[in-house]
Amino acid sequence: MSTLWAFPGQGAQQPGMLHGLPDAPVVRACLDQAGAVLDEPVLGLDSADALRDTRAVQLCLLIAGVACARLLLERGHRPDYVAGLSIGAYAAAVIAEALDFADALRLVALRGELMQRAYPSGYGMTAILGLDLSRIERLLEQVNSAAAPVYLANINADNQLVIAGSHTAMAQVAERARAMGAGAARPLAISVPSHCALLDAPAACLAEAFAQVEVRRPKVRYLSGSSARLILDADKLRDDLAYNMCRVVDWHSTLQTAVERGVRLHLELPPGTVLTGLARRVFSAGTVVAFQGTRLDSLDALLNQAEGLDR
Structure with missing residues (x-):
């Protein structure tokens, strides 16, 4: 059966979310890489005080999603589809090998700053x-x-x-x-009014930064959380990522598209279980599981079974 790895958006953040990641070399390497790119200690981003800042929230979501997905990849698993709700789309693009993690970190840091600066309060x-x-x-x-x-x-x-x-x-x-x-x-x-016309101007600024970054054709099928469509073209993916902050998220249709394309195992990457709850309404004939709260050996068994059936 086909699998979808889904990456959550803002609102799923939790204090300590980076400190609570699995203690594995590939996860530590991900944290180290993020710290080197951002030139700051990333474990300082997930405190309750730090998570009041949009930039910190979005960086934590990106890092947590990529780190845990890389852990699963190292254990021999590979998704058939990836999708992300809002900021989660950046982690999905990294795992689809369409966007380098270092570029994603810089873009997400800028994204959070632009959004927070546009609407600091109210x-x-x-x-x-x-x-x-x-x-x-x-x-x-x-x-x-x-x-x-x-x-x-x-x-x-x-x-x-x-x-x-x-x-x-x-x-x-x-x-x-x-x-x-x-x-x-x-x-x-x-703390910002995402996914509407109020963020048109910040999205245009982010698009200018995206023009300087290499975006490649996804190696894993990428479902847009905005259009609920499969994106195969690098330029269309660049547009999807740059402008998703000012476009309505249609996650319900995205899940329906996944089911229609044969996905029967929905795996939510950290943090949280919000997407898992939403997926249960759509994947009535499939399996829905969240990375957080599930033992790694249990995830291995589920993914091995799904990958075996797919072959």
Whole structure:
């Protein structure tokens, strides 16, 4: 059966996430490489205080995902597909051998700085559960304004959506959503309004930096978390990575595409288990597992079985 390695996005971060990585030479080498490229001790990025900074969060997610994926690669495993939610796309591109890890580190550091600088306060993201897309879109039309902008940001499931914008506008949408029967409307641990037009300008700046970096055709099939389509071309991948910060994430459709293409084992790389919960709704006939909290020998057995069936 085909396998998908999925890399989580911002909001999945956890204090100590780099300190808690498996103690293996390939993981330590990954941490050392990141420290050398960034010219800073990367184990200082995952404290609760440090994770208040968008740059630190995004770097930790990249490093954790690449380190654990490299550990699995060293143990003889290889994904059939990779995909990443938002910043997770960078780790996916590294594992697909389309983007060098060193370049990814520099680009992600810049990405986080651009996003934080554009909206240092007063903005963020809110998850709304229990309402469908059409009703959320109607609420956004009612509330959105130049003074208090708010937009659709993520389609995580058919009834789990994320909005982005000013705190004032999001609070209005959340209040109206609850009145319409939403099960929950809660702010996320994200301090910038990602995946909407508010980040058009930072994305354009990042694209300029991407123009100076080599991006190659993926050696592993790469599914875009924005378009939910397979990307085979290097230039299209460059565009997908540079601009994903200002494009709606359609993770629900990405998972559906994976299932339609024969994926039956979904593995979530660290940190966390957020994507695993979302995948269970779609992979009803498959296997869904998170790296975090699963023994390595159990992961080996699952991946060996899937790879054996695929052959």
